[in-house]
Amino acid sequence: MSRPAGTPEAVITGIGVVAPTGIGAAAHWQAVLDGKSGIDRISRFDPSSYPVQLAGEITGFSAKDHVPGRLIPQMDLWTHMSLAAAQEALDDAGLVPAELTDYQMSVVTASSSGGTEFGQREMVRLYQEGPSRVGAYQSIAWFYAATTGQLSIRHGMRGPSGVICTEQAGGLDSLGHARRLIRGGGTGLVLGGGLDASMCPYALTAQLTSRKLSVVDDPARAYLPFDEAASGYLPGEGGAIVLAENSQAAAARGARPYAVIAGYAAGFDPPPGSPRPPALRRVIEAALADAGLESSDIDVVFADGSGVPAEDRAEAQALCQVFGPRAVPVTVPKTLTGRLYGGGSALDAATAALALRHGVIPQTSGVTRPVTADQLDLVLGAPRTRQLTSALVVSRGYGGFASALVLRRAA
Amino acid sequence: MTAEFTIGDLEEIMNSTIGMDEGVQFTADDDIPFTDRGYDSLAMIELASQLEQRTGIRIPDDVALERLTSPRRTLEFINSHLAAAERG
Numbered sequence: 001m002s003r004p005a006g007t008p009e010a011v012i013t014g015i016g017v018v019a020p021t022g023i024g025a026a027a028h029w030q031a032v033l034d035g036k037s038g039i040d041r042i043s044r045f046d047p048s049s050y051p052v053q054l055a056g057e058i059t060g061f062s063a064k065d066h067v068p069g070r071l072i073p074q075m076d077l078w079t080h081m082s083l084a085a086a087q088e089a090l091d092d093a094g095l096v097p098a099e100l101t102d103y104q105m106s107v108v109t110a111s112s113s114g115g116t117e118f119g120q121r122e123m124v125r126l127y128q129e130g131p132s133r134v135g136a137y138q139s140i141a142w143f144y145a146a147t148t149g150q151l152s153i154r155h156g157m158r159g160p161s162g163v164i165c166t167e168q169a170g171g172l173d174s175l176g177h178a179r180r181l182i183r184g185g186g187t188g189l190v191l192g193g194g195l196d197a198s199m200c201p202y203a204l205t206a207q208l209t210s211r212k213l214s215v216v217d218d219p220a221r222a223y224l225p226f227d228e229a230a231s232g233y234l235p236g237e238g239g240a241i242v243l244a245e246n247s248q249a250a251a252a253r254g255a256r257p258y259a260v261i262a263g264y265a266a267g268f269d270p271p272p273g274s275p276r277p278p279a280l281r282r283v284i285e286a287a288l289a290d291a292g293l294e295s296s297d298i299d300v301v302f303a304d305g306s307g308v309p310a311e312d313r314a315e316a317q318a319l320c321q322v323f324g325p326r327a328v329p330v331t332v333p334k335t336l337t338g339r340l341y342g343g344g345s346a347l348d349a350a351t352a353a354l355a356l357r358h359g360v361i362p363q364t365s366g367v368t369r370p371v372t373a374d375q376l377d378l379v380l381g382a383p384r385t386r387q388l389t390s391a392l393v394v395s396r397g398y399g400g401f402a403s404a405l406v407l408r409r410a411a
Numbered sequence: 412m413t414a415e416f417t418i419g420d421l422e423e424i425m426n427s428t429i430g431m432d433e434g435v436q437f438t439a440d441d442d443i444p445f446t447d448r449g450y451d452s453l454a455m456i457e458l459a460s461q462l463e464q465r466t467g468i469r470i471p472d473d474v475a476l477e478r479l480t481s482p483r484r485t486l487e488f489i490n491s492h493l494a495a496a497e498r499g
Contacts, residue, residue, distance in 0.1 A: 136457035
């Protein structure tokens with residue numbers, strides 16, 4: 001849908017990453033190109049009594065390097081990591097929030113786990129020592145909106161803000177919402193994207209109930225979306241904070257955007273057993289229409305890549321219906337990190353923005369025998385270098401969420 | 412409990428559960444309000460809870476917000492209660 005000339009768009013001007021592939025966007029991007037996996041045996045706790053013992057953990061992150069000491073005990077690790085990623089995104093964009101108007105800056109992050117590690121610690125205190133031993137900060141640290149709130153306080157961002165809890169689709173939904181706020185003039189910039197860090201026994205136990213996690217015990221073989229050996233997915237922690245900004249304001253201050261958030265759509269699957277099709281195809285088509293693009297305009301698709309065989313088939317079918325068989329390169333870099341819940345599609349959007357800038361499609365590491373080879377041109381083995389203009393990022397969240405985001409390389 | 416509550420004890424609580432910025436140090440006659448150092452009411456509730464656990468002195472939330480306003484006033488409050496308890 002075209003909009004009147006001269007109306008502002010939302011552009012991505014800053015990226016911050018804390019992920020199993022690296023701390024910092026540059027480290028993450030290099031690891032993706034090198035196929036350097038962040039998946040290994042869980043080290044944060046002893047996983048030997050759990051059916052899932054592998055995950056994408058972040059190593060080498062120290063809250064002290066990123067968060068003032070006075071604030072560290074108040075927050076879950078997920079918020080520590082988010083503060084670090086947000087600072088990187090602001091620095092990357094060359095923005096100093098203190099110099100800007102507070103009500104023209106917003107925070108919309110995705111979260112699907114909240115502060116589970118913090119919460120588990122306090123629950124142990126509750127059951128072992130009694131209610132008086134539960135820390136006062138539990139009241140704010142566990143909550144899904146804690147990261148949005150702490151970012152708002154830390155950077156003095158008092159524009160319309162919120163948190164989005166749509167599991168893996170949340171990162172895209174946060175950027176769709178950021179775009180809506182910016183286009184509507186309600187705010188000038190939004191810290192979007194998101195992270196999750198639910199690497200504790202309580203969180204893993206909760207995730208196991210989905211029955212979609214892989215119990216394969218080889219880090220190189222456990223999460224292989226679209227592969228004939230697909231066996232579900234592995235959990236991971238981290239994600240990305242993406243700074244979205246009014247394109248005119250960005251241009252006025254000489255910023256160099258990665259991409260325009262050109263199209264977005266979200267949908268919800270019909271209930272199990274319904275004769276109606278899943279939402280994914282409709283959502284992709286709606287996002288393309290929103291961007292004013294034809295399917296042939298898309299140069300690369302960052303797929304959801306569930307790793308659950310039936311879900312892989314459904315996604316391959318939806319992409320094939322929209323684009324035609326093998327008509328567009330498709331990739332799933334998240335095989336290196338596992339699925340990051342609220343942070344997953346945020347990191348995919350960040351990776352897509354980096355791909356547009358560098359003119360490189362990263363490969364789907366680990367996958368060697370795709371079952372959907374007749375439908376999908378999956379990028380395997382090595383990155384593909386080519387001029388890229390538009391990227392589609394697709395994501396599905398547990399429970400029926402489906403979202404699609406179109407990014408167009410900034411001119 | 413008869414020992415005096417010291418500034419070191421207070422710093423230990425702040426460091427372990429409430430949070431202290433790098434390079435900040437409290438002294439016994441330190442009257443800088445906790446609020447000026449960025450601590451909010453939640454921090455004061457947590458401080459009261461930690462003091463209760465360590466000293467056995469019961470500190471209701473409203474008393475905490477009214478009396479535990481600086482390092483000096485916190486020490487004063489705790490030590491006067493400890494002394495009173497010892498006098499019986």
